[in-house]
Amino acid sequence: MNVALFPDVVVNGETIPSAAIAAEAQNHTAPRDKPGIAWRKAAQALAIRALLLQEARARGLEPDPIELAPGRVETEDEALIRGLLDEALTIAPVTEDAVRAEWARDPDRYRSAPLWDVSHILCACDPRDEQEREAAAARSVALLERLDGDAKGFAAVARESDCGSKAAGGHLGQLGPGDTVPEFEAALRGLTEGGMTPAPVLSRHGWHIIRLNATAPGQVLPYETVRPKIAQALEKAAWARASRTFVETLAAKADITGASLAPI
Known part of the structure; x- marks a missing residue:
């Protein structure tokens, strides 16, 4: 400037x-x-x-x-x-009437955090190392091609993951907002139940192939809570x-x- x-x-x-x-x-x-x-x-x-x-x-x-x-x-x-x-x-x-009126305007805004049941396959690397990152990317793409869009075969392919979850078919259990790194969560939020990321997702840990097994949307919270x-x-x-x-x-x-x- x-x-x-x-x-x-x-x-x-x-x-x-x-x-x-x-x-x-x-x-x-x-x-x-x-x-x-x-x-x-x-x-x-x-x-x-x-x-x-x-x-x-x-x-x-x-x-x-x-x-x-x-x-x-x-x-x-x-x-x-x-x-x-x-x-x-x-x-x-602030009066009690004002608080209650604001809540009544749209109670649906006040929900508990959603829960996602998630599995993933990790091809670990240091993203700052170009050679290591590209090698892990190629490996993750190859694993994704083996799945060929079929999330049902996820557990078998996940045995080759670099994450300890491979012993459970890549299953990470139930996760909520903030439980994973931002890149992982952003990709997760874009999936529908039973869906899988169409391309590997890079995070600080490496390349992930993510499957959303199920989702439980947050529940509307009672007035006294919010x-x-x-x-x-x-x-x-x-x-x-x-x-x-x-x-x-x-x-x-x-x-x-x-x-x-x-x-x-």
């Missing part, structure tokens, strides 16, 4: 240099052929940050950083913004709305050039 094509941002006389915006732009998505969108998102984010920090200092707030996670402590600027929002925003408590999750989501949504309104109030009184706070 050519920084010279984009202006500095000035918020109430405080300049945010184009170099800082270019660095921030790396954290924002945009179509590859439209880098200006990432720039505008970055300029907007930094302008909002400047507005909030200016307001926090105008109110005489002092930063009190907290630990967000093990080894991750807020910066002073993050602590100032958190303190400002805690002081400035008033969020009405109530805390719904209440938390409504609280976050209310906080986000109040934050946007607060920023809009600050922006209406501010002198900002080089950035727009309108939705992008």
Whole structure:
């Protein structure tokens, strides 16, 4: 991105240099052929940050950083913004009626995780080693050709798998979301019961031929089980709305050039 094509941002006389915006732009998505969108998102984010920090200092707030996670402590600027929002925003408590109404809108959204009964054949390799990866790929394709789309013969071919499950015909048992590596799960989600991957699937462990023996879709969860999750989501949504309104109030009184706070 050519920084010279984009202006500095000035918020109430405080300049945010184009170099800082270019660095921030790396954290924002945009179509590859439209880098200006990432720039505008970055300029907007930094302008909002400047507005909030200016307001926090105008109110005489002092930063009190907290630990967000093990080894991750807020910066002073993050602590100032958190303190400002805690002081400035008033969020009405989420009512039981609101939670129940949100749940009743579509109870089917709240389900337990599905379970998949799965078998696989593994041709192990280190994917980072090109020669090893290609050799394992050729072997997995040959095994797949022997199956010839017939998943019923899976257990016999699975005896040549590099996984310990070969003793059980490749059977891995019941798996749920997160139980396997992402590449494996993504392929699994695309299968129908009794189906098999049409081509080997590469993961960090090597090449897999995957068979979905059976699936048990997640069950609709009772209201009392999902109530805390719904209440938390409504609280976050209310906080986000109040934050946007607060920023809009600050922006209406501010002198900002080089950035727009309108939705992008």
